Structure formats: C-alpha cells, structure tokens
Amino acid sequence: MAFDYMPYIRQEKMPHMWCPGCGIGTVMKSMIRSFSELEWAPEDIAVVSGIGCTSRLPGYLNVNTLHTTHGRAISFATGIKMHRQDKHVVVISGDGDGSAIGGNHLIHAARRNIDITVIINNNNIYGMTGGQYSPTTPLGAKAATAPYGNLEPSFDLVKLLTGAGASFVARGQVGNGKQVAQLLKKAFEHKGFSFVEIVSNCHTQFGRRNKMADPMNMVNWINDRAVSERKWEKMSDDDRAKHFPVGVLHEDTERPEYCDTYEKLIAKLAEQQSA
Amino acid sequence: MTDNGHNVKFWPGNIVVAEAAIAAGCNFFGGYPITPSSEIAHHMSALLPRHGGHFIQMEDEIGAMGSVIGASLAGAKALTATSGPGMSLKLENLGFGYMVEAPCVVVNVMRGGPSTGLPTHPAQADLMQARWGTHGDHPTIAIAPSFHQEIYMETIRAFNLAEQFRMPVILLLDEVLGHLSEGVIPPEPGSFEIINRKMDTGDPKTFLPYNVEKEDVPPFRPYFDGATWHTTGLNHDATGFPTTNPEYIKSDMERHIRKVLGNRDKIDKVEYYMADDAEIGVISFGSTARAAMAAVKKAREAGVKVGMLRPVTVWPFPKDQVYEFGRDKKYLVVPEFNMGQMVYEVERAVHFDRPIKRVNKVGGVPIYPNEILAAIEEVA
Ligand code: SF4
Numbered sequence: 001m002a003f004d005y006m007p008y009i010r011q012e013k014m015p016h017m018w019c020p021g022c023g024i025g026t027v028m029k030s031m032i033r034s035f036s037e038l039e040w041a042p043e044d045i046a047v048v049s050g051i052g053c054t055s056r057l058p059g060y061l062n063v064n065t066l067h068t069t070h071g072r073a074i075s076f077a078t079g080i081k082m083h084r085q086d087k088h089v090v091v092i093s094g095d096g097d098g099s100a101i102g103g104n105h106l107i108h109a110a111r112r113n114i115d116i117t118v119i120i121n122n123n124n125i126y127g128m129t130g131g132q133y134s135p136t137t138p139l140g141a142k143a144a145t146a147p148y149g150n151l152e153p154s155f156d157l158v159k160l161l162t163g164a165g166a167s168f169v170a171r172g173q174v175g176n177g178k179q180v181a182q183l184l185k186k187a188f189e190h191k192g193f194s195f196v197e198i199v200s201n202c203h204t205q206f207g208r209r210n211k212m213a214d215p216m217n218m219v220n221w222i223n224d225r226a227v228s229e230r231k232w233e234k235m236s237d238d239d240r241a242k243h244f245p246v247g248v249l250h251e252d253t254e255r256p257e258y259c260d261t262y263e264k265l266i267a268k269l270a271e272q273q274s275a
Numbered sequence: 276m277t278d279n280g281h282n283v284k285f286w287p288g289n290i291v292v293a294e295a296a297i298a299a300g301c302n303f304f305g306g307y308p309i310t311p312s313s314e315i316a317h318h319m320s321a322l323l324p325r326h327g328g329h330f331i332q333m334e335d336e337i338g339a340m341g342s343v344i345g346a347s348l349a350g351a352k353a354l355t356a357t358s359g360p361g362m363s364l365k366l367e368n369l370g371f372g373y374m375v376e377a378p379c380v381v382v383n384v385m386r387g388g389p390s391t392g393l394p395t396h397p398a399q400a401d402l403m404q405a406r407w408g409t410h411g412d413h414p415t416i417a418i419a420p421s422f423h424q425e426i427y428m429e430t431i432r433a434f435n436l437a438e439q440f441r442m443p444v445i446l447l448l449d450e451v452l453g454h455l456s457e458g459v460i461p462p463e464p465g466s467f468e469i470i471n472r473k474m475d476t477g478d479p480k481t482f483l484p485y486n487v488e489k490e491d492v493p494p495f496r497p498y499f500d501g502a503t504w505h506t507t508g509l510n511h512d513a514t515g516f517p518t519t520n521p522e523y524i525k526s527d528m529e530r531h532i533r534k535v536l537g538n539r540d541k542i543d544k545v546e547y548y549m550a551d552d553a554e555i556g557v558i559s560f561g562s563t564a565r566a567a568m569a570a571v572k573k574a575r576e577a578g579v580k581v582g583m584l585r586p587v588t589v590w591p592f593p594k595d596q597v598y599e600f601g602r603d604k605k606y607l608v609v610p611e612f613n614m615g616q617m618v619y620e621v622e623r624a625v626h627f628d629r630p631i632k633r634v635n636k637v638g639g640v641p642i643y644p645n646e647i648l649a650a651i652e653e654v655a
Contacts, residue, residue: 059507059516059517064499064503064505065504065506066348066498066506066507067505067506067507067509068344069341069367069368069508072337072338072341072368073341074338075338075340075341075345076341077345078333078338078341078342078345079341079349080349080498082303082329082342083302083303083349084349087499104334105334108334108338262324265324266324269325270325
C-alpha cells in the first residue's frame, strides 16, 4: 500500500540536518509509519527530546514537539503526561542524551511504569558534539575522547531498562526498518512505560574512527550482529559476545500504570469527600 | 480558631505557600525532597489529589523543574519548591522556562550556603542567584514576602504574574519564614484576583506559538489543543523554530526584557514603614525586614527619625522607589542575612551618592532587632 507520510512531516523544515545515510532517518520513518497505522491524530501526540543529533528529530514531525535540555526530555514528558493522560507522549533520545546525562530519568520513569514510550537511537557515540565516547560505546572502540580505544565497559540498555521495571522492552536495528516500525507500533500500543532501543549508525563520528566511514559498512556491521531472541537463546556465550538479540525482549501487561494508579487515588479521595 | 468571624489559621510559612497555591489554581507540583522546603511538597501531595490535580516526587531536582515546565506547556498551573542546593540544580531548566515562556512558580526556601551549607538554618544569600543564577540574559521576577498573610497573597500574585507574563516567577522564603508559624486569614475564594494566561483563539492550523506582533506576551495554546506546535531552548522565532538571525534574536531579547521592565507598574511592590520625615532609611527584605521593623520602631521611640523601605518584589529591583526613598537620607542602613548582596543594588539605585551602613550576618542565627538598632544608632 502506498504510504502517506505527509500529514506527520513538516515539509517546510526539509532538508534535514543529518548526514546522508544517518540511521536517524530510519527511526523517523518508522515512527511516522506507526503513528499512521495506529491512526493517531498529529495534534494528539507530543514528541519530546533532549539535545543531540537524534533530539533534532521532533522538529521535522508535524505533531506537538518539545526540544528540551540535555538529558531531561523524560522529565518534561512526565509532566505533560500527568497533566494530559488521555494523550500520546513519546520521547526520542540518543544514547548519550538518554543513558548518560539522562540516565536517572530513564530508570525512574521505567520504575514508575508511566505510560510514555522512550526511543533511544543508539549509535554508540556522541554525534553532535564531535564523537566522544558514550555509555554504549563498545569497549576498545575509538572515539574523540578515547583515542587509544574506549576503556569503559558499555551499558546493555535492554537489561538496564528491564531491571529498572519497564513493562515493555524491545530492540531493533536500522538494518531492518520494517521490524523497527513493528516494534515501535507495539511499544506505542503498550499501556505503561515502553522502551525501544534502536541500534543505529553514526558513520560520521563512530564509523569514521572505527574503519566504517561508509554508512553501509556500519549498517552491515550492525545488521550482521542482530539475531532473533530465539536464536539468541540457543547461542553459546562466545557467540553471544559477537551478537545482540532484537525483537520484543520483555513484556509485562500486569504492572499497574502510574497515571491510572494516580487517577484511582483521585477518585477514591473524591468518594471519601462526598461520603 | 476564629477572629471576628474570620477563619484564622496558624500555619508555618511552607504550609501557607501550599494552601495559597491551591487557592491560586495550581494543579501540578513536581518536586524533590530538600530541607527546609519539604513541607511544601508534603502538603501539596496531600492537597493536589483532593483537588483533582497532580503531584509527583521526581528522581531529582532537575527532573522536578522539567516536569513543571512540561506540565505548564500542557496547560497546567505548575509549582515546584526547593532550597539552595536544589535551586542550583534547577537553574538550567529554569532558563529553559524563560526561553520557552512557560508560566510556573519556583519557591526557594533559602538556607545557609554555599554547597550543603546549613540545611536547617536560614539565610538570604540566594538573592543574586535568583536574578543571575541561570546562564544568559533574561529578566527575572522574584518576590520575597515577610509575613505569613503576605506569603499567602504573594504566592497568589506569583502565579498571577507567571501567567500574565508567561514566565517562571521565583518566590523567595527562608528557613525562618518556612518553619515559623503565624496567624493567617485565608481570603474567601473570589475575593482576590486570579489571572490566567491569555489564550490564542485563532485557527489552530495557523497558530504561531510566539506571535508577538501585537503584544509582548505571546498568546498561549496548550499542547493537544488542535495545533501542532514546536518549541525549543534554542533561540527561536514566531514559529517556535530555531533562528540564528542576529536582528531577530536582538529584538526578541529586548521583548523578553520589555515584558518585565515595561510592566513594572504591575510587578513592582514596596512597603514603607514609619517613612514620613525619616532622616535615616533602612532597606530590608524577607524575614530580616521583620527584625528591621522592630529596630525602626524602637529607634523611633527613642526619638531617632528613622523609616524603612521594604522591597516585596525584589526582582526587578525597585530602583526608582529606592532612589526616591534614599536620595535625601542622611544615612542608609541595609540589613540582610548574607555577606552583602542587596546592598549593591541599593548603592546603584542611589547613584553611589549616599553613605550606607551594611548589617550582615551569616552562620544560621538570624539578625536580631538590637543589632539593626545598634547600626541605626551608630549613624544617627
Ligand atoms: S553526526 Fe552521526 S548521528 Fe549525527 S547526523 Fe551525522 S551520522 Fe547522524
């Protein structure tokens, strides 16, 4: 079916500011596809971001958009969602923005199980500021601030978020855009805190320093390591070290959603007052 | 307790803030525990769900400020409360609030500093932080009440100013005011003015979030109200999208400043005490002003011609009022519970042309009336 992206795009803002071949484009396309399939009206959606290449995404989306401070998008989104629980609130963030400076908000929003979706475009690097290592830069990989190779072990965001209490955790990768859209749709539909990591390419800042300056080299490097959860389950530890699982990796539909719990309290207090 | 049929409450200042916020229509609070402001959060967590509003204790001070601005952009009347170190953490997002013009009220119940300082003791050392804490040029509205009835009314006024001028407004208390209990008569609902932000009533499809063609305060439209609009902490134009156009940025910065300095008649507030025929002028704010008034009264009783000006709106600083008050005085006395901050503004207001006696104190023990009295007597 021919697909109409136009209602969700601010055409007048094109061309975008991203490097040709940047993985963020796949994320944006997948978001729009999912919004459209769910028939969410643009005016009923808020997309909130922090600072960085990924966080420029909301500017191109024709929905309510808020480009906040570095790392803090989730806290702004929490205020929006609590005040307007009937609306759709999505956060889009990079790995540095979302899991370094914004890490505290990330785990606590997951713990509360507030009904927002957080998407982290994980390209393993700080792109906009010039290629410094992030919490997801692989051990040994080169970065502007790791000229001899990264000395720090990296986060597994899926494990982090599952541990923190997110009730929906998924991972996709830019080598399979169709799956990314499917995962985002499921995340958007999920009632409660949903998290989607999208393993993505920043060939300009990460690839260039790690022998993958061509976008396709980096996309292939990602795509070749992605395996389904089924395959992952059967892998040896050695094999696992060279791969990562994709798909819906954790789902819990029983956990109470935070705003619902709060509304129940309001209703209970109102009842007591009138009694 | 009733007094002449009035409903008198005996409340600590922190509780007064919370009660007044609800009376002002506050329906969102995002906070983080910190002494000596926590009772505001305690009370809001009990009051808000009873009024259909929302309270959240965020994971940190920064997130608390973020949640408040997010809620505000979705249409809420939002409040946060903190103290020194927490205020320092909030400053980046406070600046974001100025930039995107998000109405909200930020309470700083001041304690001794810098750093962790004196968590359970008062100070007035965050006066300049309130003005210049966040980076970049921006106008500030900050209010520092001295008495509990005034805290009630000034909390309401803080919300009104925030809504009227679409910006964060800072309410400065200190540990003395926050924890001291005093009688308050909450005014009847409907007996005081409530101002809500001016709404855009045009076609949502052509909504410009920063349309300042006709007025300096852009009409507001909350998220999810038919439009799809953008805003950012980057310098932005009428569309809400980034601009690096130097002329536009200059004119927009001038507008931000004008919306405060051009409306001083609606923002300024000073109180005078025994000021007629005074030859010595005392200038003091917040809790210290209480001690200063006691000192002025005692000095008057001893025949000293002394009077007092008390800024209630501390930012923008009431420089014209201070000039008028101070220009013919033999001596000015400026007691403040810090190492000297407001005194710089007083010096400028009187064109460095009046002798000034500073009365400063730190260490957590408030300035006593007799310390101010001694300063008055010294210059009399
Ligand atoms: S620097 Fe990296 S993340 Fe940023 S636009 Fe370029 S490729 Fe994308």
